[in-house]
Structures are given as structure tokens and as C-alpha cells.
Amino acid sequence: MLRLELLFDQLNYFSKAKSVWDNTIAVNVINDILAFTSRTDIKTEVIKELERQQTITENSLSASTGNEKKSIQLIEQLKQLSTELHHHNGVIGNTLQTNIILNAAKQKSILPGSSGNFDSPLYLQWVNQPSELRLHQLSEWNICFKPLNDAIKLTLTVIRNSAEEIDQLAEHGFYQDNLEFSKPYQLIRVAVPNNSNYFPEISAGKHRFSIRFLSSQSYYSTPQQATENVDFILCKCCL
Numbered sequence: 001m002l003r004l005e006l007l008f009d010q011l012n013y014f015s016k017a018k019s020v021w022d023n024t025i026a027v028n029v030i031n032d033i034l035a036f037t038s039r040t041d042i043k044t045e046v047i048k049e050l051e052r053q054q055t056i057t058e059n060s061l062s063a064s065t066g067n068e069k070k071s072i073q074l075i076e077q078l079k080q081l082s083t084e085l086h087h088h089n090g091v092i093g094n095t096l097q098t099n100i101i102l103n104a105a106k107q108k109s110i111l112p113g114s115s116g117n118f119d120s121p122l123y124l125q126w127v128n129q130p131s132e133l134r135l136h137q138l139s140e141w142n143i144c145f146k147p148l149n150d151a152i153k154l155t156l157t158v159i160r161n162s163a164e165e166i167d168q169l170a171e172h173g174f175y176q177d178n179l180e181f182s183k184p185y186q187l188i189r190v191a192v193p194n195n196s197n198y199f200p201e202i203s204a205g206k207h208r209f210s211i212r213f214l215s216s217q218s219y220y221s222t223p224q225q226a227t228e229n230v231d232f233i234l235c236k237c238c239l
């Protein structure tokens with residue numbers, strides 16, 4: 001879901017720009033999404049997660065004494081998205097698998113220097129269309145992914161919001177914590193300030209996880225672990 005979320009964000013960005021280069025990237029992203037959805041039964045997995053979250057929300061609603069309106073709205077959203085995916089025949093994006101423009105772009109992407117359009121007259125013709133036509137076609141292709149895109153955004157939002165942000169300290173750039181085996185942890189989220197010199201490297205198993213904060217003085221040298229204490233924010237998402 002995280003990989004598809006990133007691809008959908010890229011597609012939404014590049015498919016709205018008028019530049020030929022942006023639209024070319026959008027086409028390549030569509031092919032990446034199709035490669036992902038054709039190899040994995042992602043629709044079934046997302047439906048399972050939608051239904052799981054719906055059950056959890058319904059159970060919490062019956063035991064709750066407040067915020068019922070928000071829970072009811074979430075249940076309706078989960079139901080609607082689950083129904084839309086159930087009604088989608090075949091894998092997500094199956095109607096695009098035989099699209100000749102997308103297939104021409106996919107064949108080009110295999111070769112180094114594939115941005116040159118001289119080896120694919122069909123793709124060259126599509127690129128040379130007025131930007132309004134390209135954007136219209138990209139919008140139509142993007143709509144094919146909308147049920148999956150909406151479902152992934154909602155499920156990931158629910159998971160991310162399931163944990164509170166906790167201030168933590170990594171002594172000498174290292175932090176380790178245990179995970180309760182009985183809880184279904186799904187995401188470990190780590191946040192550092194944008195101006196921090198360190199980035200986190202996370203290793204996780206069923207019972208514990210560790211975080212090393214690394215810094216690179218040069219992009220030509222191996223990153224080194226911090227020698228000083230590092231403040232960060234931790235979320236152990238569990239739903």
C-alpha cells in the first residue's frame with residue numbers, strides 16, 4: 001500500500017502539469033502501477049483491510065460514549081470503498097493493459113535513452129498532441145485507479161492516526177524498543193526535523209525493533225551512526 005500510495009501521488013502530480021516531460025513521467029508511472037497490480041492481488045488485500053477496519057470501528061463504536069458521529073462516518077466510507085472494489089471486475093487497471101500508447105511507452109522504457117521519440121512514431125504522435133488532449137487522456141486513465149487510490153489513502157490514514165506521537169531519545173544515535181506480540185502492529189513511523197543532519201534506519205521483527213540514526217558527510221562515503229543523542233518522534237501504529 002505504501003508503494004502504491006507513492007505512485008498514485010506521483011501520478012496525480014505529473015498528470016496535471018502541461019509539460020511534455022511531466023506527462024511522459026505520468027505515463028511511466030501508470031505502467032509502474034499496472035506492473036504492480038497485475039502481479040499482486042492487491043484488490044483482495046485492500047478489501048480485507050477495509051473490512052477489518054470496519055469491524056474494529058464498529059466494535060469500538062458499541063463500546064464508546066463519545067465521538068460516535070466521526071466513527072459512523074468512517075464506517076460508511078469504509079463500506080462504500082469496499083463495495084466499489086467488490087464491483088470492479090478483474091484486476092485494477094485491467095482495461096489499460098491493452099492500451100497501445102501505454103504499451104508503446106513501456107517498450108521504450110526498457111531501453112536506455114528511451115526519452116528519444118524517434119524509435120516510436122506512435123508515441124511521438126501522442127506526445128505532440130496539444131497539452132489539453134494529453135491531460136484529458138491522462139485524467140481518463142487515472143480514473144481507472146480511483147477506487148484503489150481512495151481505499152489505500154483512507155486505510156493508511158486510519159492506520160497512521162491509530163498511534164499518538166511520542167517524543168523519544170536515541171542515545172548515541174541508537175534506539176530499541178519491544179513490541180507486544182499480541183498486538184497487530186502495522187507501521188513504525190519516525191519523524192525528525194527537516195533541518196536534522198540525521199536520517200533513521202529501521203530494523204524490525206515480531207518482538208522488537210531498533211532505529212539507528214545515520215549521517216552522511218558526503219554522498220561518496222558510507223553513512224555513519226550519530227555519536228550524539230538524537231531527539232525524534234515515534235509512532236507505533238496498531239489497529
